[in-house]
Amino acid sequence: MSVVQSVDNVALLPAYLAAGTAVFVLLVDLVLARAGATVAAAGVGAVATAAGAALTGAGETRRTFCVGADCSWLADDRAALVAVVFALLTLGVLAISWPLLRSGPTPVGEYCFLLACSMTGGVVLGAAGDLITLIVALETLTLPLYVLVGLRRGSVASAEAAVTFFVVSVVATTLTLLGAALLYAVTGGVHLGRLGALFGERPELLDVPLTTAAVALVVLGLAFKVAAVPFHAWAPATYDGAPLPVAAYLSTASKLGGVVALLAVVERALPATVTGPVLALLAVLTMTVGNLVALRQRRTVRLLAWSSVAQAGYILAPLGALALAAGRTDEARAAAYAAAVAYAVFFVLLELAAFAAVVTLRPAGADGGTLDDLRGAARRRPWVGGAFALALVGLAGLPPGLAGLFAKVTVVRSLLDGGAGWLALVVAVNAVIGLAYYLRLAATLWAAPTADGAPAPARPAGAVAAALAVATALAVLVGFAPQLVLDLAAR
Template sequence: MDLETLLSYPWGIMAPEFTILIVATLLSIMDLFMKDKVNRNVLGWFAIGGVVLALIFLIGQFGAPVQMILYDTYRLDSFSVAFKLILLIGTLFVLLLGLDYGKKEIKYRGEFFYLLLTALLGGMIMASSADMITLFVGLELLSLSSYVMAGLRKNNLQSNEAAFKYVVNGGVATAITLFGMSYVYGLTGYTNLFDISDALQNPVVLENGFLLAFAFFLVFVGLAFKVAAVPFHMWSPDVYQGAPTPVTAFLSVVSKTAGFALILRFLLVVFGGAHGIQPLQPLLLDTQIYIAVVAGLTMIVGNVMALRQTNVKRLFAYSSVAQAGYLLVPFATLSIVMFENVWFYLVAYLFMNLGAFAVLQLVTTQSGTEDLRGFAGLGQRSPLMAVGMGVFLVSLAGIPVTAGFMGKFYIFIGALSTGHFILASVMIATSVVSYFYYFGIMTQMFFRKAPTTEAMRVPIGASIVIVIAVIATIGLGIVPQLAIDFFNTNFDFSQIFMRV
């Protein structure tokens, strides 16, 4: 590629990514030359400033036409902008939590801040990629950064175990994903998603429908590891328990959002128009039953296993597995409001889950235990924080007048409208099961005696996250149309299929 071609690209479409890259690079250099005794929170505030600046650039891209650069491997469209918005806001909240996390837990705090940004950058690349190579680069950048962050509590055996298990399972998932992609490349001869989609109409490819279905299966299995869908979820409880709490929050929301963005982009653009094993049957309809089974099992196993947990981080790991099951339902139903439902639920999940993790971090840090008993008497010690946690738990359980309820309701209606009555029934049944463990935490907060009457200290970072999350969780539950109107006004998800 010559210089003239490089300069001809509209590099402004990558302004948010360049901002995160530059800030992460500067943070790593600053951390290298800072003395050991200097408080690393200054790096955290610098990272927060970088994410806010990237958000400003991203907001400026709302309503922009579809653009592609680097030989159509990287694109700006409504799909990428919508998911980057969730990724940036989620990372901003995690950074605020990271400011308050104990110095004794993470000795090398500078690493946390710039590794978090590189993981974010990987997720943003995944959201904008239009080529299997750039998709894989983004996926690995996110994954490798996450592996290191999971083991940042270097003197903690659980953290060491978490990092090891995450690396091993992540490596297996990567290998399976690459194997599936190699079949796609072998059948079509292309790595660009739109070229692959066109090539799948070739009669020679149509004669190999079984191989294409096998490739779909492999890619989906590999990506199911990333979003912790059953039966590929076994790494998540140990990783969530062993990783530092801000990292656990990042994995549960931001990493999962990037995973679903990749699944949407890859499966719909590549396989959306592909023929199945029977030439007259679309491949996505052939595979509906498989995705439906995975979604159903993920909801059932996640919620049932959460009932047995006494460690609150493991409980939220299985809760996160269950939430992945709810998010997989639109993929199985393929309703006309699929994009809208997935995006809205991810936004709701962002606020209710990160708000819950903010309270969880405060309680586990100040009580010195990750056991459910650490929440005992929180309603007496810190009534406002207990009420906030109650709002998040009610929303996660899917009880009316919360964002979580509206998100599940939209997905439920989408399942009913396409005739998937069994999946809709599983959604209702598993949501009822979740009441038991979510309300178990509320029982501890409001009906158990506090071991001490001393009020809990709430740092500024956690306070900001909790207040914003409570307002958004209740607001989106009462007036969900605000988010829907925002979505319809600023994003046109049909652009995902536009080549330019």
């Protein structure tokens, strides 16, 4: 009997636009061979992808690649939100990459092509409806980053970071694929919705040892991508060795991809009673270790890297409460998922603003340097220093960084509603610990420079200044309209 599979090209429009951007960039680079034109082509493609995703996600959910009731592509509001965020992150990273591309030996065409390919993986990831599509999309997001991390020619740290990232990522992918294969062996399905329905209809499957092993492998494999403790060791070294704009993309888009993938499998496929305790433990370890180690950092990028590890713990915390929320109302479970998505969106906006400020305050092509290199930077660049401090305060969860404040309040509220008061207390304690290094870095920006202080770097490129302004403005505006993000995340 033949099986007819439906295809909805409108639902696939964001993926078409993202993949077309990669091809368009290569053609522009080949024909014009001008750095400005190539970067502009990639920027136009990112804007088109965001617009296409917003139009496609408006209204009813569009499904395609369906066989019966099982669909591999779900273009809904959440998929549109994920695609728009990935496109905007790509646009922002392109802007802060301009000094590096203009002054260094970095090949512009290849750089923009790899970023567009990674953006394509992120767009597909948000709409993935089965394990195969999800894993392929996650690898499409990650594979170009191996090359981008190693693009600082002549830098041993960059080469070491690329190799470390490659080895760890391959191990994580292997674990995830093995877990997916074992899930298929137990259930006979790979579609996320079908897996969730099977575990609900046949609870005896949860008593099969193979099921426990499969769920553990999938969760642990994706935990590598999120840089959750104890699978985090690659992140600080990789971020510090990569070019600054690539480190910004790693700490935002790459982490967002891992969070989206983990959310998809936990929400729709894997049983919360099994994943909840594991994710709760990972959340506690991740936020605690990340914050404690960040206190001792003296290099700027390593401090931001360890803080992003801690932020991953805050994102995982609502998912860890799902085991307790499973016996409660559907509203409590929906609030936990929405809190994780909303926190991830707020985090990447603030993190991008922080990295854009570091790029602005450092010489073109340089690494992030030490905290002492930024001493007194806000005295020389008041506007940039103010934007950097606002991003740091937002990450710490203090006003006037309303986006970060709302994000932490949303997470704590979802934990309390889900019956995980002890986890809410851990989040609150870690948020207080995080204040120490965020405020210390912010204070360093206004501290009096030493007698042999570093000279002021050259004025930033207009693209970098614009990216910093836009990222900061988005973070502020989202803080004034947080319910919009939360509503989109809940759909």
